[in-house]
Amino acid sequence: MTLDDDFPEDAPGRPAWLMTLADLALLLVGFFVFIQASQHLDQTALAKGIREGFGADTVVQPEPMPVAAAAMLNFAPGSAALPSSPAGLIAWAREATRDPRVVLKISGASDGSESDVDVATGSNAVLAADRARAIAAELARAHAVPPGRMTIVNATGGKSRSVTVTLGFAGERQ
Known part of the structure; x- marks a missing residue:
């Protein structure tokens, strides 16, 4: 038995890096759609909704x-x-x-x-x-x-x- 026997053969088809690249491209498209859609929303309400979605209760005021x-x-x-x-x-x-x-x-x-x-x-x-x-x-x-x-x-x-x-x-x- 050799070390090569421990690893399965790669399945024929698309290379693995192509799937990762497709995932990245999809995330980027989603991000740009979100940015474009949020331009016309009430920014305060949007920020409040995002904070609530992540469970943050308070707003941290930045230091002057x-x-x-x-x-x-x-x-x-x-x-x-x-x-x-x-x-x-x-x-x-x-x-x-x-x-x-x-x-x-x-x-x-x-x-x-x-x-x-x-x-x-x-x-x-x-x-x-x-x-x-x-x-x-x-x-x-x-x-x-x-x-x-x-x-x-x-x-x-x-x-x-x-x-x-x-x-x-x-x-x-x-």
Whole structure:
């Protein structure tokens, strides 16, 4: 008995690769028919139907695309008090958010040293959040940013005592 006896002979007829090629061509034709047919449908309803078909419950909003940034630097170690007047940052944010498709992300950071921590908790993250909240409060107090258009986050792996305000393009609002 040889190894060749273990494998059956190929059936006469079309080669196997031809069937795979036909399957691929059929899938492509189906895809292009789907694309052509869906051009005239309500895109929101179509997306909802596809999500329901795959069992997805929620819509994940994409992260706004960062476009520009401004910062407030040189906070005192262990302090969330603003080191200088935020007037320039407020003017920048007011001008940037005139476009309703723009949102702001305010990121607080600490330098990671033992002296740059929140006094009450001893936490770098709490101090970074306090710094970001201080800037957000100034922007809100000056009515520079419409409600619901700014988000406060903590920067990860910060190397400086700062707050960065990132302008993001969120696209058309639904």
